[in-house]
Amino acid sequence: MKTILWATLTANGNYAQSSPENPPKKEALDDFAAQAKAAGNFVVGRRTFEGMRGSGGPGPFADLDIVVVSKHASDIQGATVVRSPKEALSYLQQKGHQTVLISGGADIHNSFLEQGLVDELIFNVTPVVEGKGLNLIADRENYRCQPVQLLDCKPLGGGVVQLRYAMER
Numbered sequence: 001m002k003t004i005l006w007a008t009l010t011a012n013g014n015y016a017q018s019s020p021e022n023p024p025k026k027e028a029l030d031d032f033a034a035q036a037k038a039a040g041n042f043v044v045g046r047r048t049f050e051g052m053r054g055s056g057g058p059g060p061f062a063d064l065d066i067v068v069v070s071k072h073a074s075d076i077q078g079a080t081v082v083r084s085p086k087e088a089l090s091y092l093q094q095k096g097h098q099t100v101l102i103s104g105g106a107d108i109h110n111s112f113l114e115q116g117l118v119d120e121l122i123f124n125v126t127p128v129v130e131g132k133g134l135n136l137i138a139d140r141e142n143y144r145c146q147p148v149q150l151l152d153c154k155p156l157g158g159g160v161v162q163l164r165y166a167m168e169r
């Protein structure tokens, strides 16, 4: 089973954040929808899922396997709750998925990276520059540098550039 970390980065390398005043670019959102549909699932942190869902259900993603990672939440309508990144992967493997899309947020992405559970990175670089923000960090305790292999690079429109990398496990 292949694990893909999908994230939007800013032009100055931050892990992009979104809000009603600073919505994600349509091209990045469309790409997320296409990648999630192709995988048939996505794994998301509890905080990001609450932001996506607002006060309603999973909306356009209702036919996908949505897995919410949380240490505390119990039932979440329209999603399966698991307690750890590894549990998310076991659940989707047992359901027969070939690919898993890890859709964020920062805490979840960094947990998967730190635990060495990522095979591929998809970064959509958007044309904004942020101030103080969030980062993707493969190790929150120590400096280390892990080379990755560039697989593809293409514009998605609207100034968004997609970079795709393979990671060695």
Ligand SMILES: NC(=O)c1ccc[n+]([C@@H]2O[C@H](COP(=O)([O-])OP(=O)(O)OC[C@H]3O[C@@H](n4cnc5c(N)ncnc54)[C@H](OP(=O)(O)O)[C@@H]3O)[C@@H](O)[C@H]2O)c1
Pocket: 006, 007, 008, 009, 015, 016, 017, 018, 019, 044, 045, 046, 047, 048, 049, 069, 070, 071, 072, 073, 083, 084, 085, 103, 104, 105, 106, 107, 108, 109, 111
């Ligand atoms: N750039 C992008 O592609 C992208 C994508 C998505 C979101 N975002 C941004 O990311 C931000 C939200 O990210 P976030 O880091 O605050 O939250 P998050 O990663 O969405 O969710 C964090 C929650 O996930 C659970 N969690 C995290 N690590 C865990 C682990 N190892 N085991 C079990 N549960 C774990 C915990 O839930 P409990 O507290 O319930 O235990 C934690 O509070 C927002 O600013 C959003 O705009 C960016």
